[in-house]
Amino acid sequence: MFERFSRSARTAIVIAQEDARELRSPRIEVEHMLLGVLSQGGPELKTLLEEAGITHGDAMKTLGQQGKGQPLGAEDAEALRSIGIDLDAVRESLEATFGEDALERAVPEERQGRFGRGRDRNWGNIPFARDAKKVLELGLREALARKDKSIESGHLLLGILRAPNETTTRILGGAQAIDELRPKVHALLDRAA
Numbered sequence: 001m002f003e004r005f006s007r008s009a010r011t012a013i014v015i016a017q018e019d020a021r022e023l024r025s026p027r028i029e030v031e032h033m034l035l036g037v038l039s040q041g042g043p044e045l046k047t048l049l050e051e052a053g054i055t056h057g058d059a060m061k062t063l064g065q066q067g068k069g070q071p072l073g074a075e076d077a078e079a080l081r082s083i084g085i086d087l088d089a090v091r092e093s094l095e096a097t098f099g100e101d102a103l104e105r106a107v108p109e110e111r112q113g114r115f116g117r118g119r120d121r122n123w124g125n126i127p128f129a130r131d132a133k134k135v136l137e138l139g140l141r142e143a144l145a146r147k148d149k150s151i152e153s154g155h156l157l158l159g160i161l162r163a164p165n166e167t168t169t170r171i172l173g174g175a176q177a178i179d180e181l182r183p184k185v186h187a188l189l190d191r192a193a
Contacts, residue, residue, distance in 0.1 A: 004140070005151045012036035012153050013136075020126050023063055027129040030165045033136075033156060034172075035059055041153040044188055049157075052173065052181060059171050066167070135159040146189065154189045158182065 005013070016036035020028045038049060038056035049055070080087060095101075128136070138159030143151045160168060161182050172178050 004143070006153070008040050008042060008153045009139075009151050009156055012040040012156060015039045016132075017126050019060065019063075023060075026126070028126050028132050029129045029167070030131050030135055030160060030163070031059070031063055031167045031171060033132050034160050034168050035063070037153050037157050037160065041157070042192075044192070045154055045157065045185075048181075048184055048188055052177065054172060062171055063167070131163065131165055134163050138162045146186075146193075148189065148193060152189065152192070154185050154192070157185055158189075161185070 013033070013036055016028050016032040019035040019039075020032040023032070025032065035056060038046070038054065038059055041049070135156065136159065139151055139155040140159075142158040142162075143155045146155075148155070161172075161178050164172060164178060169175060169178065172181065
């Protein structure tokens with residue numbers, strides 16, 4: 001399938017992997033695919049997304065902040081609260097004892113492996129999550145339905161728009177913004193063909 005991908009689409013997938021690694025994700029998710037498209041889409045596609053208020057830098061910042069300050073989800077916090085553990089009280093106690101930014105500074109040292117690389121770091125390929133694989137398939141289907149000869153970054157974006165996850169929907173501005181973006185991407189691909 002990857003032989004039909006244009007250079008920018010292949011590069012977008014490589015960037016998705018690099019961004020997933022930078023964000024310490026164990027898998028390439030749909031949001032990482034979006035980061036790749038935002039980084040490597042053609043100039044017109046980037047402009048279209050920028051006009052919609054979607055940039056690689058902003059998306060990366062959003063994903064980097066995701067989960068900060070609340071490492072456990074609401075369900076986890078509620079479960080702990082039911083057995084008498086209040087996460088806010090624990091945080092306050094730690095900050096009172098060790099300083100205001102104690103939790104942000106509490107990054108474990110990278111352990112060294114036999115050859116000098118960190119053993120905890122994933123240096124190889126990061127696998128695609130099921131939803132990210134679906135986005136690739138949907139991008140291929142979009143190209144086939146349009147009778148385009150290659151799969152461009154725009155086709156990948158159409159795949160993302162057809163199957164966004166919760167995080168990607170938030171980055172894209174919600175369901176209505178996604179619905180407004182689809183025809184614009186189609187029009188952009190029509191002009192390029």
